[in-house]
Amino acid sequence: MVMAAFIGDSLALGAHWIYDVERICKDFGRMDSLVKPDPAGYHSTKDQGDFTHYGDQMLVLLRSVAAMKGFDLQDFSERWRGLFKDYGGYVDKATKQTLHGYGAGKSPEAAGSSSTDLAGAARIAPLVRVYGDRIDLLVEAAEAQTRMTHRDPQVVLCAVFLAKVCAMVLTGPSPLEAMKRAAETDPSLSSIKELVAAGIESAGKASTRAIGEFGQSCHVAQAFPGVVHLIAKYEGDLKEALVQAVMAGGDNAARAMAVGMVLGARLGWEAIPPEWLSGLKRREEIQRLLDAIGNRSLSTDSISF
Numbered sequence: 692m693v694m695a696a697f698i699g700d701s702l703a704l705g706a707h708w709i710y711d712v713e714r715i716c717k718d719f720g721r722m723d724s725l726v727k728p729d730p731a732g733y734h735s736t737k738d739q740g741d742f743t744h745y746g747d748q749m750l751v752l753l754r755s756v757a758a759m760k761g762f763d764l765q766d767f768s769e770r771w772r773g774l775f776k777d778y779g780g781y782v783d784k785a786t787k788q789t790l791h792g793y794g795a796g797k798s799p800e801a802a803g804s805s806s807t808d809l810a811g812a813a814r815i816a817p818l819v820r821v822y823g824d825r826i827d828l829l830v831e832a833a834e835a836q837t838r839m840t841h842r843d844p845q846v847v848l849c850a851v852f853l854a855k856v857c858a859m860v861l862t863g864p865s866p867l868e869a870m871k872r873a874a875e876t877d878p879s880l881s882s883i884k885e886l887v888a889a890g891i892e893s894a895g896k897a898s899t900r901a902i903g904e905f906g907q908s909c910h911v912a913q914a915f916p917g918v919v920h921l922i923a924k925y926e927g928d929l930k931e932a933l934v935q936a937v938m939a940g941g942d943n944a945a946r947a948m949a950v951g952m953v954l955g956a957r958l959g960w961e962a963i964p965p966e967w968l969s970g971l972k973r974r975e976e977i978q979r980l981l982d983a984i985g986n987r988s989l990s991t992d993s994i995s996f
Contacts, residue, residue: 692816692819692820692857692861692952692955692956693753693816693817693820693952693955693977693981694955694960694963694968694971694974694977694978694981695816695929695933695951695952695954695955695962695963696749696813696814696816696948696949696951696952696955697742697746697749697750697816697948697951697971697973697977698933698951698963698967698968698971699933699936699944699946699947699948699949699950699951699952700742700743700745700746700749700944700947700948700951701725701740701741701742701746701967701970701971702722702724702725702933702934702937702947702967703743703936703937703943703944703946703947704725704726704728704734704737704739704741704742704743704746704944705719705722705725705726705727705728705729705739706718706719706722706726706729706937706940706943707728707732707733707734707743707942707943707944708732708733708941708942709729709732709940709941710907710940710941711940712899712903712938712939712940715937715938715940716938721934721938722934722937722938723930723934723964724966724967724970725739725740725967725970725971726739727739728741733781734780734781736779736780736781737780738972739970740970740971740972741972742973743780743781743944744778744780744781744782744783744786745810745813745814745944745945745948746814746944746948747774747778747780748771748774748814748840749814749816749817749948750973750976750977751767751770751771751773751774752767752771752814752815752817752818752836753817753977753980753981754770754980755767755770756817756818756820756821756980756984757980757981757983757984760984761821761822762818762821762822762828762832762835762836764799764800764835764836764839765799767799767836767839768799768839771839771840772790772793775790783808783810784804784806785804785806785808785810785811785840785841786804786840787804788803788804788805788806789802789803789804789839789840792804799839800835800838800839802839803838803839803840803841803842804840804841804842805842805843806840806841806843806846807841807843807845807846807909807910807911807912808841808846808909808910808911808914808942808945809846809849809909809910809911809914809915809918809942809945809946809949810841810909810942810944810945810948811837811840811841811846811850812833812837812841812846812847812849812850812853812911812949813853813945813946813948813949813952814836814948815832815833815836815837815850815853815854815952816857816948816951816952816955818832818833818836818854819854819857819858819861819952819956820981820984821984823857823858823861824858826854826855826858829854829855829858830851830854830855833850833851833853833854834847834850834851836850837850843911844882845882845883845911845912846911848879848880848882848883849883849911849915851879851880852870852873852874852880852883852887853949853952853953855869855873855877855880856869856870856873856953857869857952857953857956859872859873860953860956860957861956865926865957866922866923866926866953866954866957867891867922867923867926870887870891870919870922870923871887871891873887874887874888883911883915886911886912886915886916886919887915887916887919889905889916889919890905890915890916890917890918890919890920890922890923891919891920891923893905893916893920894920894923894924896920898920898921898924898935898936898938898939899935899938899939899940901917901920902917902920902921902939902940902941902946903939905917905920906941907939907940907941907942907943908941908942909941909942909945914941914942914945914946917936917939917946918946918949918950921935921936921946921950922950922953922954925954926954926957927958928962929951929954929955929958929962929963930962930963930964932950932951932954933947933950933951936950
């Protein structure tokens with residue numbers, strides 16, 4: 692689950708924020724391998740197998756969770772700010788606004804941006820790894836880590852939805868069934884219920900078309916139904932889901948991270964192509980951090996705000 696989320700981000704790195712799907716096909720072909728970023732794009736300082744700024748933030752979250760044996764907002768906040776002190780990659784608007792909030796003396800609970808970008812909700816796989824058997828703690832942690840950088844209510848609800856879906860998938864229900872249950876039975880998620888329904892209903896369409904109709908941008912109103920579409924359409928095929936997430940263009944990194952997390956929870960290690968694993972530059976560190984967390988959830992009272 693965690694590794695698949697990282698791979699989704701790295702797979703998208705080469706064509707991240709290219710909205711012209713024909714250009715992606717022309718310049719990269721079928722994106723079923725990790726590639727160098729577009730030299731004229733947002734991630735020109737990165738290399739094949741690296742992460743976008745989304746994946747780098749998820750790695751900071753994983754480091755924090757492994758070190759603190761659970762989610763600690765203050766520790767995550769300090770590590771997150773440390774990442775951007777001398778960051779060599781792209782810094783997006785949500786990050787700049789959050790750093791400005793910290794600079795104005797705001798706390799981690801209040802410094803977050805007003806961004807409606809899905810990225811803040813897409814990096815929660817390390818939290819599911821720790822709190823997957825304690826939905827109450829998982830929801831608290833998912834809300835807090837998302838709100839630290841993205842305070843928009845819809846972004847926070849998307850994080851809660853993805854957390855609950857992953858927790859259900861880990862206990863047996865299929866991803867499609869888990870999404871339906873979460874959307875239909877949880878009153879707290881009512882404001883994103885229509886986005887979920889639209890994504891599920893689009894599963895019969897070609898992914899590039901469906902995502903193009905929803906919109907390829909970062910904003911949850913466009914990005915989130917595309918995530919749901921990919922999970923519903925390819926719930927038994929992690930590789931194709933991530934390839935299609937990337938080929939659809941736009942903010943394919945956040946899209947692929949969320950899809951990788953949910954389908955990785957369902958399908959496990961064997962669903963990840965070996966060449967994707969071997970090409971991931973931070974694979975050994977991620978594996979060490981996962982090993983440090985251990986083979987059992989650490990959820991017992993291990994959360995701090």
